[in-house]
Amino acid sequence: MSDPVLLWLRRDLRLSDQRALVAAAHEGPVVPVYVLDDDTAQHRKMGAASRWWLHHSLKSLDASLREKGSRLILRRGRCEEELAQVAEAMGATRVHCIRHYEPWWRNAERAVAKVLDLCCHDGNYLRPPGMVTTQSGDPYKIYTPFWRALKEVMPPDEPLERPHRIDAPDQWPESDDLNEWKLLPTSPNWAKGFSDWEPGESGARKRIDAFLNAAAEYDGQRDLPGVEGTSRLSPHLHFGEVSPGYVWHRTADAGGSVDVFLGELGWRDYAQNVILQFPKYASENARERFDDFNWRDFRSSTVRDEFDAWKAGRTGYPIVDAGMRQLWATGWMHNRVRMIAASFLIKHLLIDWREGEKWFWDTLVDADYASNATNWQWVSGTGIDSNMFGRIMAPLKQSEKFGAADYIRLWVPELADLSDDAIHDPEAAGCRPDDYPEKLIGHKPARERALAANSKIR
Structure with a gap:
């Protein structure tokens, strides 16, 4: 029998369309390894909601591997050290993996390559x-030309089938017990919702099957919080439980406005290209003039109280509060409402966008370094491709425009008895319940304050 080969898994927790797995399986018995490496990630280690997802995804992946005659080995520590220990125990020298682009994963790949023969694959x-470039060979910084160029090399490659069987080694190395990692919340269990x-991969496939019925109507429904018009595939894509190539091939022929959805897959690629150029995109303004922006002092108790009210969904703006409560309860927020909630924090409260990005990083099950940072910098106007800071979303008008009444009733039950006309702004309608807070700040004074702050750095 050939020497065992390691399969290093990270955000690619699937068996189908898994190029690293296929390559490893061609060489010999495969030892699939997942290393929980908080040391290399440092302050970018997974947030609490992502850890909940990771627990269940790893459990699902191990079950799928066992059906193929294999299993998942779990280790905790620095990737290069843990993989080297597993390789030594198994008499292995080669590791296959899917290439990652977050700065800490690129560091980890360099470290592993120093101690083992590392074979990286795309997928x-x-x-x-980095592959899609301008005619001069430079990376794109703006989404629209990037998407045009990406479409020229579409469709993606046909997805690879999962192996019928995965050869196992004669004996398995030691593995951690997943439950001992304590990835799930207990006291309190805030993940009940x-x-x-x-x-897991099976759950991702079910999501795609369900979305196919709505894919053709995507453009008309994706902005309506009260309608199941989005794919909700983002956490499955983030953890690599399904490949974007597979999603493309399953949905591309849906007709209607499915091209708009495919553009969202393209935005995901665009965000990765951004962090490849700017690895610190989640912590540094892409537009340097915003380094002089006068954000309100986050050390102030008043500012911290308002930030806590935003997190808890107690701002007095029903659409914002509904979104923030949905986030806390489910680990996810409707895409349109994410923009409204982010804009409110940045432009109504004048709180640095990085504080919101960190909160989303901890509470979203789909918290993705590139997408999260790119979206926050787009809303804040600080990004290389972003909305202008002076374009300030009016959350009350947005709520009415996108028919959010039933969405608000679901997540802000103290407003459930209000009419469709009053529920978007109960304070102005004169029917704000006693248990629902007043607005932290009115829209007009918030807008004037934000524009004044922006004018000082022009």
Whole structure:
């Protein structure tokens, strides 16, 4: 029998369209390994909601591997050290993996390559980040021309089938017990509302099947919080439980406005290209002039109280509060409402966008370094491709425009008895219940304050 080969798993927790797995299986017995490496990630270690998802995704992946005659080995520590220990125990020298682009994963890949023969493969994006360039060979910074160029090399490669069987080594190395990692919340168990999710490859396939019925109507429904018009595939894509290539091939022929959805897959590729160029995109303004922006002092008790009110969904703006409560209860927020809630924090409260990005990083099950940072910098106006800071979302008008009444009733039950006309702004309608807070700040004075702050750095 050939020497065993390691399969290093990270955000690619699937068996189908898994190029690293296929390559490893061609060489010999495969030892699939997942290393929980908080040391290399440091302050970018997974947030609490992502850890909940990871627990269930790893459990699902191990079950799928066992059906193929294999299993998942779990280790905790620095990737290069743990993989080297497993390799030594197994008499292995080679490691296959899917290439990752977050700065800490690139560091980890360099470290592993110093101690083992590391073979990296592509497969987490429609095209490898850095491949789609301008005619002069430079990376794109703006989404629209990037998407035009990406479409020229679509469709992606046909997805690879999962192996019928995965050869196992004669004996397995030691593995951690997943439960001992304590990834799930206990006291209190704030994840009770996560029960609608089904992490894992099977759950991802079910999500795609369900979305196919709505894919053709995507453009008309994706902005309506009260309608199941989005795919809700983001956490499955983030953890690599399904490849974007597979999603593309399943949905591309749906007709109607499915091209708009495919553009969202393209945005995901675009975000990875951004962090490849700017690894610190989640912590540094892309537009340097915003380094002089006068954000309100986050050390102030008043500012911290308002930030806590935003997190808890107690701002007095029903659409914002509904979104923030949905986030806390389910680990996910409707895409349109994410923009409204982010804009409110940045422009109504004048709180640095990085504080919101960190909160989303901890509470979203789909918290993705590239997408999260790119979206926050787009809303804040600080990004290389972003909305202008002076374009300030009016949350009350947005709520009415996108028919959020039933969405608000679901997540802000103290407003459930209000009419469709009054529920978007109960304070102005004169029917704000006693148990619902007043607005932290009115829209007009908030807008004037934000524009004044922006004018000082022009």
